[in-house]
Amino acid sequence: MPQALAGYRPQIVASLTGGLQAVRVLLPDNTVQTATLRTWTVGVTVSQTLLNGFKTANTVRQSEAQVRSGREALRNVGQGVLLDAVTAYTNVLANQSLVEAQRVNVTFLKETLGTTRKRLDAGDVTPTDVAQAEARQSRGLADLNAAEVALASARPPTRR
Secondary structure (H helix, E strand, O other): OHHHHHHHOOEEEEEEEEEEEEEEEEOOOOOEEEEEEEEEEEEEEEEOOOOOOOHHHHHHHHHHHHHHHHHHHHHHHHHHHHHHHHHHHHHHHHHHHHHHHHHHHHHHHHHHHHHHHHHHHOOOOOHHHHHHHHHHHHHHHHHHHHHHHHHHHHOOOOOO
């Protein structure tokens, strides 16, 4: 913006020049005199643009639009960070619930396996039924392990 607005302001240019000049003068009596002169030149120029085809006004509008665009881009980044934080938090909550549900399921499958073994001892079920109950319990333990791994990966790393 400051560069764009500078187009409305006058421009001032100052210059300073110094130097030495050797002078040789031939006098009427045919004598020659020489001298060295120190010369100085000082100049100041002030210019003000009156009309440049609306270039300055358009440049100012372009700069204002770029500033607004930058603000919106920053706001977008802030919203993205907030969304990422909320997503991470809800993922942790969902994985905690899943781990708890898998633990309840494993407890239930252990009780079911115990009941199935008692029924086998009583002759009410076959060994195949016990093997199926053991397989379901193993599957439940595997699901619990998978849920715990998902929870561990969803949580932020601990600082040491």
